[in-house]
Amino acid sequence: MLKVRNFKKKYHQHEVLKGIDIEVNQGDVVALLGPSGSGKTTFLRGLAFLTPGDSGVITFDDQKINIESATPSDIKKLRRKMGFVFQNFNLFANKTAIQNVEEGLIIGHKVSKPEAKRRATEALKKVGLQQYANHYPSQLSGGQAQRVGIARAAALNPEIILLDEPTSALDPELVADVLQVIKHLADEGKTMIVVTHEMAFARDVADKVVFMDKGLVVEQNEPTSFFDDPKSPRLKEFLSRISAVNVADNSFEYEKAVQK
Amino acid sequence: MNILFLIQTFWAAVRAIPVTVLITSASVLIGLPLGFLLAWIKIRKIRILYPLAVVYTSLMRATPMVLLILLFYSTLPSFLNVIMNQKLHWHIKVFDTNPVIYAIIVFSLIAIANLSEVFRSAILTIDPGQKEAALMVGLSPIQAYYRIIIPQALVSAIPNIGNLTLNILKGTSLAFMMTVQEVTAVAKTAASYTYNYTEAYIDIFIIYFILGTLLQIIFRYLERYLSRHKLRVKAV
Numbered sequence: 001m002l003k004v005r006n007f008k009k010k011y012h013q014h015e016v017l018k019g020i021d022i023e024v025n026q027g028d029v030v031a032l033l034g035p036s037g038s039g040k041t042t043f044l045r046g047l048a049f050l051t052p053g054d055s056g057v058i059t060f061d062d063q064k065i066n067i068e069s070a071t072p073s074d075i076k077k078l079r080r081k082m083g084f085v086f087q088n089f090n091l092f093a094n095k096t097a098i099q100n101v102e103e104g105l106i107i108g109h110k111v112s113k114p115e116a117k118r119r120a121t122e123a124l125k126k127v128g129l130q131q132y133a134n135h136y137p138s139q140l141s142g143g144q145a146q147r148v149g150i151a152r153a154a155a156l157n158p159e160i161i162l163l164d165e166p167t168s169a170l171d172p173e174l175v176a177d178v179l180q181v182i183k184h185l186a187d188e189g190k191t192m193i194v195v196t197h198e199m200a201f202a203r204d205v206a207d208k209v210v211f212m213d214k215g216l217v218v219e220q221n222e223p224t225s226f227f228d229d230p231k232s233p234r235l236k237e238f239l240s241r242i243s244a245v246n247v248a249d250n251s252f253e254y255e256k257a258v259q260k
Numbered sequence: 261m262n263i264l265f266l267i268q269t270f271w272a273a274v275r276a277i278p279v280t281v282l283i284t285s286a287s288v289l290i291g292l293p294l295g296f297l298l299a300w301i302k303i304r305k306i307r308i309l310y311p312l313a314v315v316y317t318s319l320m321r322a323t324p325m326v327l328l329i330l331l332f333y334s335t336l337p338s339f340l341n342v343i344m345n346q347k348l349h350w351h352i353k354v355f356d357t358n359p360v361i362y363a364i365i366v367f368s369l370i371a372i373a374n375l376s377e378v379f380r381s382a383i384l385t386i387d388p389g390q391k392e393a394a395l396m397v398g399l400s401p402i403q404a405y406y407r408i409i410i411p412q413a414l415v416s417a418i419p420n421i422g423n424l425t426l427n428i429l430k431g432t433s434l435a436f437m438m439t440v441q442e443v444t445a446v447a448k449t450a451a452s453y454t455y456n457y458t459e460a461y462i463d464i465f466i467i468y469f470i471l472g473t474l475l476q477i478i479f480r481y482l483e484r485y486l487s488r489h490k491l492r493v494k495a496v
Contacts, residue, residue, distance in 0.1 A: 048396060050392050079395065079398070083396065084392075084393070086392070086393060090389035091393070092393070092394070093390065094412050103399070107398070136488075149393075152393075156397060
């Protein structure tokens with residue numbers, strides 16, 4: 001469904017992405033891991049042309065975009081297939097939770113107002129925030145705000161949802177709820193790319209884990225082999241630094257949260 | 261202290277309040293859209309217009325109001341006279357034009373420059389992440405600006421717009437130099453017959469104090485009304 005070839009990006013003289021190749025199939029959940037500064041976020045933002053790459057080819061279904069020669073209408077068409085969830089939520093501060101979700105439906109996708117309201121209500125219900133529909137972002141906790149952010153992206157029913165460290169800005173106790181919501185989307189068969197530091201989540205939910213370091217994809221594999229049988233020395237080193245106990249103990253923490 | 265004079269002059273000066281209010285409000289109302297346009301030019305760094313906007317802003321902000329008024333009032337009518345009557349032969353009585361018009365022009369020029377800076381900084385305080393989010397849900401860049409960014413920027417600009425309005429209100433006291441019959445001019449003229457300047461100044465003081473306080477209350481209310489979404493209500 002989505003294929004990226006030789007994606008490159010330079011900031012001044014510093015080469016952040018040195019040629020990323022990635023393939024995502026329909027229904028896949030791809031977890032993008034790697035140390036800080038490895039270029040994960042830059043790559044994800046580059047896919048949506050929020051900070052466009054310098055060169056490379058993005059193929060999405062039948063649309064093929066050469067990054068260097070992408071026109072605004074190419075970008076608009078590509079973005080229509082994508083939802084984006086931001087690390088710091090980026091909710092529209094002047095709009096309530098439900099208006100945040102409706103905005104894209106009514107203005108962006110020209111859905112009628114009653115239909116947009118119906119869909120927005122349903123999207124909020126899915127993330128468990130129906131009763132917060134008329135709250136402004138400043139009245140929501142970080143976890144609630146991020147769930148609205150996810151509802152806003154998912155309500156448009158995009159073909160793929162890109163999630164940029166969706167839980168990094170949250171208090172630890174709020175992480176579980178958000179991960180649970182993302183897991184629900186995965187269970188529904190949503191295609192997603194998630195940049196994350198939540199190893200247990202990556203292991204449990206992802207179909208494919210991609211490890212990036214210094215602007216390159218070092219290793220990619222299905223989660224079990226990825227975590228239990230890393231091939232490259234760099235990944236071994238990375239995994240050994242994250243306490244194995246941590247991964248084992250905290251796994252399914254979001255499941256626990258639901259049982260409460 | 262001549263109490264009778266104090267009271268008489270007070271009511272005379274009160275009758276001149278509409279002129280003061282007219283100059284202030286007209287200048288700010290003209291300044292709002294044009295100042296916004298100028299801010300837009302500066303933010304988007306629009307070619308050719310950008311350096312002009314920057315030069316205009318710093319020129320207006322760096323020079324004292326008094327100087328602008330004197331310069332403007334002594335040169336503009338003659339300048340217009342040359343253009344309209346000697347070149348175009350329109351036969352408009354430039355020198356008979358109500359000086360209030362000139363006052364409004366001068367104060368508008370000052371308001372535009374200052375408001376453009378107010379708007380520019382207000383727009384820049386809004387996290388660009390919201391614009392990115394808007395683009396990702398299908399809004400065009402222009403829709404993102406007028407539906408998401410600008411409504412929030414306006415709210416954060418309100419206190420500064422209030423300050424500027426207050427400055428212009430106080431600045432209109434200089435319009436007496438353009439023979440405009442506003443509060444200060446009326447009181448000073450009355451005083452000049454009997455040399456009761458102290459009483460006249462007390463009158464002026466009271467009037468500006470009342471007007472200024474009212475303005476502050478209005479803007480505080482406006483700010484509170486527009487920033488409803490910032491109020492932290494305890495979550496249900």
